[in-house]
Amino acid sequence: MDEHPIDLSPLDPAADPDRWERLIESITKAAAPELARRAATRSVIAVIGHWLRPALAAGVVLAVAAGATLSLVQREAEVRPVPTTGLEEALELGEPVSLWLSENRAPTKSDLLLALEEAP
């Protein structure tokens, strides 16, 4: 194997530092509009982000407060007995009939006989 490097220094682009710096400068100068566009876009995002952060924090606080309130209301609703005004109560029906209605079933013969016996 030919292991000895060839001296390619005449091809070294940085051998002429002035020319090299001019090349770098020309690249960065040509890139300036795109970099400015990117910086502007990023600053708009930053402004939105600046307002978004407190807004998000406020939203989170509101959500937590709303959740807490909702759960309190629900708990109260669970504790308080709900007045159930069924059809049987509205019609002021007696004990065996209201029972049949609440169980949603038709009275059997024995139910009817029992009801007749118990009737005043």
Added chain:
Amino acid sequence: MRDADARLVERARAGEASAFEELVRRHLRAAYAVALAVLREPADAEDVCQDAFLTALERLEECRRPDRFAAWLLQIVRNRALNLRRAQTVRWALPLQDVVGVAGRHDTGHQAERSELRDRLLAAMEDLSEPQREALLLHDLEGWRHREVAAHLGVPESTARAYLFQARRRLRARLGAELMEEG
């Protein structure tokens, strides 16, 4: 280096000029070597480098692995250089020395000597294949390791070594013959 590249890419994406300039300073030499390997004309290689860096900046979001920015950039450089070469078929009909000679007309003294050496090297490199030129320039000019050259060319390390070996041998043979002719 890779971590630093990733950070610089991130800052350049945000439009930070100093970060972009740092990326240019880090990778311009390698970009130039790849462009020169394809085009064999320093001025064209410089143009391609400028174009490639601007393209890279515009497409920075497409660089999915910012830690591998160099590999991504050099791919853009190579493609741009190949495109330019295709568009230059008429120009390449001229002998390389004639083209380079025009650029070096105003050089004097040491610069002229250097310019002549450069022209000779470039002319001698015409005998090499493109991968051989890339391997030679990236290894002997840019100081890349065999492993890095192989990764860039997408070939096994043994193949990259072979390219380098053949490139050196051919270049020495060509330059040696020229010197003997002059002597």
